[in-house]
Amino acid sequence: MARTKICPSCSGKGRVSEGVTCAYCGATGLVDDGLDQTRVLPRPLSGRLRSGRPGTPLPRSLRLAVLVLGAAAALVTYGKFQPDESAKAYAVLAFFAVALVIWFLHAIVTQPLKIAVLLAVLYALDHYGNGGAALHNLTGLLN
Numbered sequence: 001m002a003r004t005k006i007c008p009s010c011s012g013k014g015r016v017s018e019g020v021t022c023a024y025c026g027a028t029g030l031v032d033d034g035l036d037q038t039r040v041l042p043r044p045l046s047g048r049l050r051s052g053r054p055g056t057p058l059p060r061s062l063r064l065a066v067l068v069l070g071a072a073a074a075l076v077t078y079g080k081f082q083p084d085e086s087a088k089a090y091a092v093l094a095f096f097a098v099a100l101v102i103w104f105l106h107a108i109v110t111q112p113l114k115i116a117v118l119l120a121v122l123y124a125l126d127h128y129g130n131g132g133a134a135l136h137n138l139t140g141l142l143n
Contacts, residue, residue: 007031058106066102070095 007025025031058066077094081087108115126134 005031058103062102062106066099069102070098073098 007022007028007030010022010025057063074091074095078087078091081090084090104115123135126132
C-alpha cells in the first residue's frame with residue numbers, strides 16, 4: 001500500500017492551468033510516493049517452514065505440538081505438585097514454558113541471524129553490566 005503526497009506539478013489542485021489536466025497526477029492532485037509499505041521477505045531454506053516474518057503464527061503442526069506437549073507438561077507438573085494449593089498455577093506455568101520453548105526453537109530455525117544477535121546482546125549486557133552473574137546462575141541450575 002503506497003502513501004500519497006501532493007502532486008509537485010499542480011501543487012495539489014489537480015490542474016496545471018485552466019482547462020488543462022495535470023498529466024502527472026490525472027487531476028486528483030495526489031501522487032504515489034513510490035514507497036510500498038509491504039515488504040516481501042525471502043523464504044527460508046526449508047520449504048516446509050513459513051517465512052520468518054515477525055508476527056507470523058506458528059505452522060499448524062507446531063501449534064498442535066504446543067498443545068500436546070504443553071498439556072503433557074501441565075499434567076505431569078500438576079500431578080507432581082498435587083497436594084500443594086498452587087499446583088494449578090505451576091501447571092499453567094509449565095504449559096507456557098513449553099509453548100515458549102517451542103516458539104523460540106521455531107524462531108531459531110526461521111530467523112537464525114536475528115536470534116544470534118539477540119543472544120549476543122543479552123550476553124554482552126550480562127557480562128559487562130552484571131559481571132556474568134546471570135550466566136553463572138543459569139549454569140549452576142543446569143549442573
